[in-house]
Amino acid sequence: MSRIIVVTSGKGGVGKTTVTSNLGAAIAQLGRTVALIDADFGLRNLDILLGLEERVVYTALDVLSGECRLAQALVKDKRIKGLVLLPAAQNRNKESVQPEQMKKITSALTKGYDYILIDSPAGIEMGFRNAIAAATEAIIVTTPEVAAVRDADRVIGLLEAEGIHNIRLIINRVRPEMVQTNKMMSVEDVLELLAVPLVGVIPDDEKVIVATNKGEPLVIAEDYSLPALSFTNIARRLEGEKVPFMDLMAEQNNILTRIRRIFGG
Amino acid sequence: MMNDLIDMFFSWNTNKNSREKAKRRLQLILAHDRANMNPAMLHLMREEILAVVARYVEVNRDEMEIELENSERMTALIANLPIVKFKSSPLSEENHQPIPADINLDLT
Ligand SMILES: Nc1ncnc2c1ncn2[C@@H]1O[C@H](COP(=O)(O)OP(=O)(O)OP(=O)(O)O)[C@@H](O)[C@H]1O
Ligand SMILES: [Mg+2]
Numbered sequence: 400m401s402r403i404i405v406v407t408s409g410k411g412g413v414g415k416t417t418v419t420s421n422l423g424a425a426i427a428q429l430g431r432t433v434a435l436i437d438a439d440f441g442l443r444n445l446d447i448l449l450g451l452e453e454r455v456v457y458t459a460l461d462v463l464s465g466e467c468r469l470a471q472a473l474v475k476d477k478r479i480k481g482l483v484l485l486p487a488a489q490n491r492n493k494e495s496v497q498p499e500q501m502k503k504i505t506s507a508l509t510k511g512y513d514y515i516l517i518d519s520p521a522g523i524e525m526g527f528r529n530a531i532a533a534a535t536e537a538i539i540v541t542t543p544e545v546a547a548v549r550d551a552d553r554v555i556g557l558l559e560a561e562g563i564h565n566i567r568l569i570i571n572r573v574r575p576e577m578v579q580t581n582k583m584m585s586v587e588d589v590l591e592l593l594a595v596p597l598v599g600v601i602p603d604d605e606k607v608i609v610a611t612n613k614g615e616p617l618v619i620a621e622d623y624s625l626p627a628l629s630f631t632n633i634a635r636r637l638e639g640e641k642v643p644f645m646d647l648m649a650e651q652n653n654i655l656t657r658i659r660r661i662f663g664g
Numbered sequence: 665m666m667n668d669l670i671d672m673f674f675s676w677n678t679n680k681n682s683r684e685k686a687k688r689r690l691q692l693i694l695a696h697d698r699a700n701m702n703p704a705m706l707h708l709m710r711e712e713i714l715a716v717v718a719r720y721v722e723v724n725r726d727e728m729e730i731e732l733e734n735s736e737r738m739t740a741l742i743a744n745l746p747i748v749k750f751k752s753s754p755l756s757e758e759n760h761q762p763i764p765a766d767i768n769l770d771l772t
Binding site: 543544545548549552553556578581582583584585588592594595 | 681682683684686687689690691693694697698736737
């Protein structure tokens with residue numbers, strides 16, 4: 400049975416596409432086959448984060464209109480075995496896609512892939528409805544901020560109403576030094592508010608931006624970073640492994656002491 | 665390290681801890697969102713509850729709290745109404761049991 404997981408958030412810009420691309424790469428690295436669906440019709444950028452934009456020929460809409468076969472539209476990532484992308488159309492009207500059509504495409508993909516990750520657009524309108532239509536699990540991405548947590552809660556309610564009860568949380572852009580000085584909500588604070596199980600914590604890290612600049616998922620970067628480890632850990636947890644959550648503050652101090660040691664400080 | 669300590673000290677003092685503030689605000693926002701009840705309706709409910717309570721006890725309106733709260737995705741109405749004075753009998757008219765017309769008070 401393949402797993403169909405929608406990555407959604409309500410609020411825009413909290414890291415859905417970042418999570419979908421990096422988590423997809425991390426799962427594929429564990430030896431699973433992964434299809435990523437860009438469900439952000441009209442504003443696609445999953446292809447860009449993956450560095451695959453040059454190789455997009457057809458999109459999901461071309462498949463739906465019968466212009467190409469599903470297999471032709473899938474862009475294979477040559478760096479990571481088992482990872483493919485189904486791009487969204489950039490130019491056409493996003494209203495032209497229906498939940499039923501998303502279900503059709505997704506169910507066809509289940510025949511060839513262990514995981515199907517769907518990158519949802521922001522909001523709770525039609526694009527969101529399309530993105531969740533075929534999903535049996537959801538990953539909610541939020542940041543430790545009031546508006547993002549509020550929207551996350553709204554979306555959790557909507558997913559439950561749609562019968563999607565397998566919901567897990569990723570808290571993105573955590574800044575341990577701000578949590579320590581009581582300027583940012585902690586992971587525990589957010590968990591207490593949202594009351595859904597945690598599947599990962601990702602630090603706010605410039606390496607995430609560097610990776611998107613290069614169009615290279617974090618887990619295949621030469622210097623394996625803390626955010627890369629976060630994504631690998633999430634992938635392993637999805638696979639059912641019990642991976643302890645790392646203490647970001649301790650990790651950061653670790654790195655700092657290591658640097659100090661190098662410079663004899 | 666020293667900077668962290670200084671920061672921590674200052675955020676406790678001056679900022680009044682924006683982390684705690686965010687959390688408190690969210691607790692209220694989420695409770696209202698989940699109950700799907702707008703502030704006006706909550707206000708109305710609060711006033712009606714108080715009107716009933718006021719027939720029996722006198723409540724300190726400045727100290728009282730009637731709020732929606734939630735934990736573990738369950739929402740509850742939590743009321744904390746400090747009582748100033750107990751009333752000896754309910755004041756409101758409609759609280760007296762109406763006396764049926766056919767009552768028999770014959771003593772013999
Ligand atoms: N952990 C992180 N550290 C630093 N920057 C991050 C992190 N996560 C995301 N970002 C940055 O935040 C921005 C928004 O991320 P992303 O595009 O993934 O969000 P999104 O939820 O998909 O947005 P949209 O709602 O527009 O689809 C990007 O510039 C990304 O590089
Ligand atoms: Mg996005």
